[in-house]
Amino acid sequence: MTAAVVVTAPAKINLVLGVGPVRADGFHALATVYQAIGLFDQVTVTPAEDVTVTVEADPRLTVAGVPTDESNIAVRAARLLADHHGLEHGVAISLHKGIPVAGGMAGGSADGAATLLACDRLWNLRTRREELLELAGRLGSDVPFALLGCTAIGSGRGEVVTPLMTRGEYWWVVLESVVGLSTPAVYREFDVMHEVSPARPPEIPDELISALRRYDVAAVGMHLSNDLQQAALRLRPELGRALEQGRLESAHGAILSGSGPSCLFLCEGRAHALQVAGGLRALELGHVSFAPGPVPGARIVAKEL
Ligand code: ATP
Secondary structure, three states, rough: OEEEEEEEEEEEEEEEEEEEEOOOOOEEEEEEEEEEEEEEEEEEEEEEOEEEEEEOOOOOOOOOOOOOOOOHHHHHHHHHHHHHHHOEEEEEEEEEEOOOOOOOOOOOHHHHHHHHHHHHOOOOOOOHHHHHHHHHHHOOOOHHHHEEEEEEEEOOOEEEEEEOOOOOOOEEEEEEEOOOOOOHHHHHHHHHOOOOOOOOOOOOOOOHHHHHHHOHHHHHHHOOOEOOOHHHHHHHHHHHHHHHHHHHHHOEEEEEOOOOOOOEEEEOOHHHHHHHHHHHOOOOOOOEEEEEOOOOOOOOEEEEE
């Protein structure tokens, strides 16, 4: 029997995040282009009587907001997979976070996807890919994309994912905030802003898809968009200054990641990312790193017998 399985899963960013009206089920309709970038959480699972979770993180991050009870998405993922197969297996889950918590980069979703994959291997279940994606969608809107990775179009509430073929490598400078931002709070602010004129059905601009297909970094930068940005900036106005600074530092585009507060700056290549990161670091607004995209989704990196 396998004694440990280690899986990594990447952070996601949204190159376009179109947010529509609230649906009958309470979720907002989304039209988004996801990209997975090279910041990772790592999940290790080992056999155990009960389902448990422990959390640690890279030194720059705090895990204060991550629950260690039944509400942790990794615990929910393990239970969901076991239930799906009519099993009562336990598992000890150990999370190592490299993705900022409540940073708008779907770190929790990455853990959910990684745990589905890790438990599937640990318990030797060989769940079909389509079933895993369906279970992932039940865990959260961003979880199917964390399984898929690379670049994909997301529709529905984000859980319906279609891979998108793109060319080339993109380099992103990521400015992380020490204090996270609650996704529900940002959506509430979005709803307040649209009380009088409701949001329109969301669309993905053809110009962005075409720029991604021909690998035109400057055009991709020009067409980045995020319908949650204004709402997030109303809650955290200082982030507007960070985005502005990135543009002054010559980034091709500057945008909030999902519901924020992480800020993303698109660069021409690695050398340009180093330069932009240096400029932003001098401002001491938060931790600055850089990462390439697209990268693959959740994958098994080690198995110990
Ligand atoms: P969302 O995925 O809701 O857009 P986000 O990407 O901004 O959010 P996450 O790091 O995914 O942020 O965490 C959102 C919240 O989910 C956390 O504040 C925490 O309360 C809860 N949570 C549950 N499980 C996890 C997990 N494994 N890692 C991080 N947060 C978790």
